[in-house]
Amino acid sequence: KAGVTQTPRYLIKTRGQQVTLSCSPISGHRSVSWYQQTPGQGLQFLFEYFSETQRNKGNFPGRFSGRQFSNSRSEMNVSTLELGDSALYLCASSLVGETLYNEQFFGPGTRLTVL
Amino acid sequence: ILNVEQSPQSLHVQEGDSTNFTCSFPSSNFYALHWYRWETAKSPEALFVMTLNGDEKKKGRISATLNTKEGYSYLYIKGSQPEDSATYLCAFGSNTNAGKSTFGDGTTLTVKP
Numbered sequence A: 001k002a003g004v005t006q007t008p009r010y011l012i013k014t015r016g017q018q019v020t021l022s023c024s025p026i027s028g029h030r031s032v033s034w035y036q037q038t039p040g041q042g043l044q045f046l047f048e049y050f051s052e053t054q055r056n057k058g059n060f061p062g063r064f065s066g067r068q069f070s071n072s073r074s075e076m077n078v079s080t081l082e083l084g085d086s087a088l089y090l091c092a093s094s095l096v097g098e099t100l101y102n103e104q105f106f107g108p109g110t111r112l113t114v115l
Numbered sequence B: 001i002l003n004v005e006q007s008p009q010s011l012h013v014q015e016g017d018s019t020n021f022t023c024s025f026p027s028s029n030f031y032a033l034h035w036y037r038w039e040t041a042k043s044p045e046a047l048f049v050m051t052l053n054g055d056e057k058k059k060g061r062i063s064a065t066l067n068t069k070e071g072y073s074y075l076y077i078k079g080s081q082p083e084d085s086a087t088y089l090c091a092f093g094s095n096t097n098a099g100k101s102t103f104g105d106g107t108t109l110t111v112k113p
Helices: none
Strands: A005-007 A010-013 A019-024 A031-037 A044-050 A053-057 A064-068 A074-078 A087-094 A110-114 B005-007 B010-014 B019-024 B030-038 B045-050 B056-059 B062-067 B072-077 B086-094 B101-103 B107-112
Touching: A005 A087, A010 A019, A019 A087, A019 A110, A031 A074, A044 A064, A044 B101, A053 A064, A074 A087, B005 B086, B010 B019, B019 B086, B019 B107, B030 B072, B045 B056, B045 B062, B072 B086
Parallel strands: A010 A110, B010 B107
Antiparallel strands: A005 A019, A019 A074, A031 A044, A031 A087, A044 A053, A064 A074, A087 A110, B005 B019, B019 B072, B030 B045, B030 B086, B056 B062, B062 B072, B086 B101, B086 B107
């Protein structure tokens, strides 16, 4: 079974630009969560989508948004990029909802650098 | 803001040593605790999901215990091997923060041959 895939793996953008990251969950998984990891910080929860609906959201500004498609693939968008948005962005999928109880499978991440 | 702390921050042991580290979390409103192993250049890999006070989980040489009343979980590695070198993360879920796991900063283990 194919794992969680994320594209692109690396990305370089400049301040003020916007970026879209993509995540394809494991086949059959309906929940996709997004996390940000910056140097010196643990994984910070961005949001979770389940059946095309955002079910939970972390404490990030409105510049961070996402969506989920009917095939469970998810995209994350960051508008008006700032230097502090440089980070590793991970997505994770799980079979059903209630990710707190269920095992999450992580993708390899997208490394975003903002210049 | 939920405070999840892991200690130590890093650990260096010799091959064959047994080791353990700690994840501390709020003792109220416990929902679930996850342990992950994150090797360099790879994705985090789930080790255990723990949901009940007194839970003990084991996978090969790695085991974990859970005390929800005092708010901590221990991860044990018996007879460490170089391939155990990784960052070990815990993630706490509270029933007042459903759906949002709060991660600790991790313990980075280095096992020297």
